[in-house]
Amino acid sequence: MSTLTVPIPDEDLEFLRALAERTGTSPEAFIAKQTRLMRERYERPLHPDVIKATGVIKGDVDARKEYLDHMERKHA
Secondary structure, three states, X not given: OOOOOOOOOHHHHHHHHHHHHHOOOOHHHHHHHHHHHHHHHHHOOOXXXXXXXXXXXXXXXXXXXXXXXXXXXXXO
Protein backbone atom coordinates (compact mmCIF):
# COMPACT_ATOMS: atom_id res chain seq x y z
CA MET A 1 0.00 0.00 0.00
CA SER A 2 1.22 3.48 -0.85
CA THR A 3 0.96 6.71 1.12
CA LEU A 4 -0.12 10.05 -0.32
CA THR A 5 0.13 13.43 1.39
CA VAL A 6 -2.48 15.92 0.20
CA PRO A 7 -2.64 19.49 1.48
CA ILE A 8 -6.24 20.60 2.12
CA PRO A 9 -7.75 23.63 3.83
CA ASP A 10 -8.24 23.33 7.59
CA GLU A 11 -12.03 23.62 7.30
CA ASP A 12 -12.11 20.72 4.83
CA LEU A 13 -9.97 18.62 7.14
CA GLU A 14 -12.30 19.32 10.05
CA PHE A 15 -15.25 18.35 7.87
CA LEU A 16 -13.47 15.13 6.84
CA ARG A 17 -12.65 14.26 10.45
CA ALA A 18 -16.27 14.83 11.54
CA LEU A 19 -17.65 12.83 8.62
CA ALA A 20 -15.27 9.96 9.26
CA GLU A 21 -16.17 9.93 12.94
CA ARG A 22 -19.90 9.80 12.10
CA THR A 23 -19.26 6.80 9.88
CA GLY A 24 -17.14 5.10 12.51
CA THR A 25 -13.84 5.20 10.65
CA SER A 26 -10.66 7.24 10.36
CA PRO A 27 -10.25 10.05 7.82
CA GLU A 28 -7.61 7.96 6.04
CA ALA A 29 -9.86 4.89 5.82
CA PHE A 30 -12.78 7.05 4.70
CA ILE A 31 -10.76 8.57 1.83
CA ALA A 32 -9.38 5.16 0.84
CA LYS A 33 -12.91 3.69 0.69
CA GLN A 34 -14.31 6.63 -1.30
CA THR A 35 -11.41 6.43 -3.74
CA ARG A 36 -12.02 2.71 -4.25
CA LEU A 37 -15.75 3.33 -4.83
CA MET A 38 -14.98 6.06 -7.39
CA ARG A 39 -12.54 3.79 -9.20
CA GLU A 40 -15.10 0.98 -9.33
CA ARG A 41 -17.75 3.36 -10.65
CA TYR A 42 -15.54 4.82 -13.37
CA GLU A 43 -14.21 1.43 -14.44
CA ARG A 44 -17.71 -0.02 -14.78
CA PRO A 45 -18.96 0.26 -18.36
CA LEU A 46 -22.06 2.32 -19.03
CA HIS A 47 -25.31 0.45 -19.60
CA PRO A 48 -26.02 0.02 -23.34
CA ASP A 49 -29.23 2.08 -23.02
CA VAL A 50 -27.22 5.00 -21.64
CA ILE A 51 -24.74 4.77 -24.50
CA LYS A 52 -27.62 4.61 -26.99
CA ALA A 53 -29.15 7.78 -25.51
CA THR A 54 -25.88 9.71 -25.67
CA GLY A 55 -26.32 12.81 -27.80
CA VAL A 56 -30.13 12.77 -27.74
CA ILE A 57 -30.18 16.14 -25.97
CA LYS A 58 -28.23 18.91 -27.69
CA GLY A 59 -25.32 20.31 -25.70
CA ASP A 60 -26.54 23.91 -25.86
CA VAL A 61 -29.83 23.24 -24.03
CA ASP A 62 -30.45 25.35 -20.92
CA ALA A 63 -31.75 22.48 -18.80
CA ARG A 64 -32.79 24.67 -15.88
CA LYS A 65 -34.80 26.99 -18.12
CA GLU A 66 -36.42 24.05 -19.91
CA TYR A 67 -37.35 22.47 -16.59
CA LEU A 68 -38.81 25.70 -15.19
CA ASP A 69 -40.76 26.29 -18.42
CA HIS A 70 -42.10 22.73 -18.25
CA MET A 71 -43.15 23.11 -14.61
CA GLU A 72 -44.86 26.40 -15.39
CA ARG A 73 -46.84 24.84 -18.25
CA LYS A 74 -47.65 21.76 -16.17
CA HIS A 75 -48.96 23.69 -13.18
CA ALA A 76 -50.53 26.66 -15.00
